[in-house]
Amino acid sequence: MEKKPNRLAQESSPYLLQHAYNPVDWFPWGPEALQKAKAEQKPILVSIGYAACHWCHVMEHQSFEKEDIAQIMNQHFVCIKVDREERPDVDQVYMDALHAMGVQGGWPLNVFLNSDAKPFYGGTYFPPQNWVQLLQSIADAYTKSRAELDSSADQFVQHLQQSELAKYGLQQANATFTPEGFEQMFASLSRRFDLKRGGTGGAPKFPMPSIWRFLLRYYHHSQNPAALEQVNLTLEEMAFGGIYDQVGGGFARYSTDEEWLVPHFEKMLYDNGQLLSLYAEAYQVTRNELYQQIAMETIAFVERELTSPEGGFYSSLDADSEGVEGKFYVFTQAELTELLGEEAALAASYYNTTEAGNWEHGVNILHRHQTDEAFAADQGMTLEEVQAHAQHWKDTLLQARAQRIRPGLDDKILTSWNALMLTGLVDAYRAFGEPKILELACSNARFLISHLKQGNQLFHNYKEGKATIDGFLEDYALLIQALLGMYQITFDETWLKEARKLTEYTLTHFFDPEEDLFYFTSTAGEQLIARKKEIFDNVVPASNSVMAMNLHFLGLFLGKERYSSLSDKMLSKVRDLVVQEPSHLANWASLYSLKLKPTAEIALVGPEAHSFRNLLQQHFMPNALLVGTKEENSSTLPLLEDRTAPNGQTTIYVCYNHACQLPVTSVAEALDQVSHI
Template sequence: MEKKPNRLARESSPYLLQHAYNPVDWYPWGPEALQKAQEEQKPILVSIGYAACHWCHVMEHQSFENEQIAQVMNQHFVCIKVDREERPDVDQVYMDALHAMGLQGGWPLNVFLNPEAKPFYGGTYFPPQNWVQLLQNIAEAYRQNRTELDQSADQFAQHLNRSTLSQFGLQQSNPDFNPDDFGQLYQRLKARFDIKRGGTMQAPKFPMPSIWMFLLRYYYHTQDTAALEQLNLTLEEMAFGGIYDQIGGGFARYSTDEEWLVPHFEKMLYDNGQLISLYAEAYQATRNDLYKEVVLETIAFVEHDLTRPDGGFYSSLDADSEGEEGKFYVFTQTELEEVLGEEAALASRYYNATAQGNWEHSVNILHRRQTDDAFAADQGLTPQELKEHVQNWKDRLLQARSQRVHPGLDDKILTSWNALLLKGLTDAYKALNEPTILELACTNARFLLQNLKTGNKLYHTYKEGKATVDGFLEDYALLIQALIGLYQCTFDENWLREAKKLTQHTLQNFYDPAEDLFFFTSAESEALIARKKEIMDNVIPASNSVMATNLHWLGLYFDNDQYTSLSEKMLAKVRDLVVQEPAHLANWASLYFLKLKPSAEVAVIGPDAHQERRLLQQHFLPNALLAGTAEPQDSVLPLLEGRTALNGQTTFYVCYNHACQLPVHSVAEALDQLKSQK
């Protein structure tokens, strides 16, 4: 029987399009579905997932493609499908509702609402027989006990509208940023470390870049070698593990085990953007060549698999291909021998592959357990000989893998995730000084500003030539952050001007003066049953912590006390929670680091300004702001006013709190001045 399309066939989201031929009478989120529920006084089923979600695919196949189950759904509910990546605001509200019900969150997320869109029950994945039973029970309960369910929904709606600060017991601001509490913060975080395999304890293991970015800053501030050792252990174990694609570069979303071996194989743009930043900064701090290799290979993966010709970055690659999770990435011993011939034995030792396999169904997840130097010594090879072998294996295995059926691509462009990758590219360029990385960054920034911005308003998503969905705070905050990074790589003030315009728009449309924090949604956007604020740093940092950090840097660049003061107020609001729960507020903890000592303001003026900038940026200087110009010009930046190249030589001005040290003419002298204030 020929399948008929439902309303989702008119959508652009790859996740919604995956459900376009389900027998379920799906609606996209919007007024049509909500109005139908009101008119027919039917309960609403909101089902939320994303294109790379394995269990979302399983539930679709088992339940949403089943004619009998679809008939039950259509008869009793108005059914709405939501792409959580396209509508994080909807996801956030109903995920919070699930937590309020005392239930474990995750995706797929299935929530039942009354016709006013207020939730009264929910869950995640359900096997088909359980799902049908649940649907029938809820339909019956709604007929028999609607008053009680509506009362319950009202209570959940009230709960969702609680003040963000009262929710976390943060009624009093605490502006005391001191080294003792900063040390306590680290000790609480340290208690969660896995000192054997890196990361934090217990599986599943997520990379959580914000935690390790903070650890770099803590080490910079304290020179505590134990912090650096834990950071190096984590970064090395992740780079050696199956969570890292040893052949094609790039990281999977998380590891299902404690040893980083078995990933959940989907690759997300937001993870890889942040991990490029993390490994680039770690390379600046340690000069470990492994970190440089990871940065370059991950960028190469993004260029090859996630980049549009005009510079936008796609969202993700699926975990599955041909209906099997990870099939694209794994090799049997026989396949390795077919591809590598006589080299297979050595390659198998390097990648820990065996005839029995190291994963299910006798397949191997390629991974490492030794540094290249140690492996080369064990095998009687020089490091250079091993390097040539490894590159040969990678080239041949990548070529063989390219002939396989590829995982599904989610080809929508998200402003926030693109901004994370853009920031990663700026950090990589600073660390490695590779011009092609900067070219890729500038192309992406121009793409975003041309296609996802109208006036000073951003849109969240772009597909098939059209930008849709009003931008969320994460779009503004993360793009502002990336534009600041791009200025630091180029000294082109246009990038900072764009950042300032977006900041002003954010202050006008997202800021809540009652709490000195920003709402996730704009005052101009569709109103949901609750308007939320995001303060907990997760796999992606909280949009408020990013915005507070942006205000710190922009306050210095533009000598704007409003920005600086608001940054301090925002951190003061959550400061006690940061000290108590640093694992969940790690990006705020990095802002705490910035508030302990004045940030250095470094101006580089003169004919070799760009060359000197590149040399200076190869050093890890997390509490330094950099500005400069090769020629005297009209600048919007107070830091450059009246600055000249003394005696025609490129000159460094290192300043703290509007007081400058003696001008110097070399990177070495500027670094000495920076270290003396560290």
């Protein structure tokens, strides 16, 4: 029987399009569905997921593709499908509702609402039999016990509308940022370290880049070797594990086991952008060549598989291909032998593959147990020989993999996730100085400004020439952060001006002066049943923590005390929680590290300003900013006012707290001055 399209066939989201031929009468989120529910007094089912979500696919195949189940859904409910990546605001509200119900969150997220869009029940994945029973019991309860369900929904909405600060008892600001509080954060985090395999806790293991980036800052400040040891252990274990694509580069979303071996195979842009920043910064600190290799291979993966012809970055690659999770990435030993010939035995030792397979169904996930140096010593080979072999194996296997049926590509372009990758490229360019990285970064930055910005307003999404959803705070915060980085690696003041305009827009449309924090949604956007503020740093840093850090740096770049002061106020609001629970507020913790000592303002003036900058930024200087110009008096930036290059000699000015060191003319002297701040 020929399948008929439903309303989702008109949408651009790949996730919604996956459901466009379900027999379920799906609506996209919007006024049409909400009005229908009110007019017919029907309960609403909101089903939320994303294109690379394995269990979302499973539930679709088991339930949403089945005529008999769809009939029950269509008869009793107004059914709405939401792509959580397109509508993080909707996802955030109903995920919070699920938590208020005492249910562990995850996707697919299935929430039942009354006709006023207020939630009264929810869950995640349901097997088909359980799903049918649930649908029937909720339909029955909605008919017979409507008043009770409405009362329950009103209570959940009251909970959702409660301020995050009130919920966690943070009404009083604490503006003291002390070394003791900083040490307490490390002590709290260290109790959760996995000292054997890196990361925190047991399975499943998520990379959580914000935690390790904070630890690099803590180490920079404290020189406590235990912090760097845990960062190195974690980064090496991840780089050697199956969570990292040993053939094609790039990281999967998380590891299902505690040894980083078996990934959930989807690859997300937001993970790879942040991990690129992490490995680049770790390279600056350690000069470990493994970190440079991982960073460069990750960039190659993004350029090869996630870059649009226009310069934007696509969102993700699915975990599944041909309906099987990980099929694209794994090899049997027989396949490896056929492809690598007489080198297969050596490759098997390097990648720890076996005839029986190291995963299910006799297949192997390629992973490593030791450094190239250690492997070379074990095999009686030189390091150069091992690296030449490994590169040959990667090239051969990548070519073989290219013949396979590829995982699904989520080709929507999101401003926030692009900005995370753009920041990753900025950090990688700082660390490695490769011109190709700068080209890729500039191309993406130009794309975002020209296609996802209209006036001073951002859009969240872009596909096939259209941007349709108003930007959220995460879009503004993460793009401002990336633009501050773009200025510092180019000294092109256009990027700084764009960052300032976007900041002013957020202060007008997102800011809550009563709490000194920003809402996730704009006053100009759709008003949901609750207007949320994002405080906790998760896999992606909270938009408020990113804005607070942006304001810290912008206040210095532009000489705007109100920005600097607001940054202090924002951190002071959550300070007690940051000190107690740094694992959930790791980006806030990084901001805290900036407040312990003055930020170094490094101004470069003269013909070699750019080459001096490139030398300076190879060093890890988390509490410093760079400004520069080749020509005197060619900038309007306060930090470059009255800065000269005597006798045409490039001069470096290191200042902090409105006080400057003596001008110097070499990078070494400037670094020495920074180290003594």
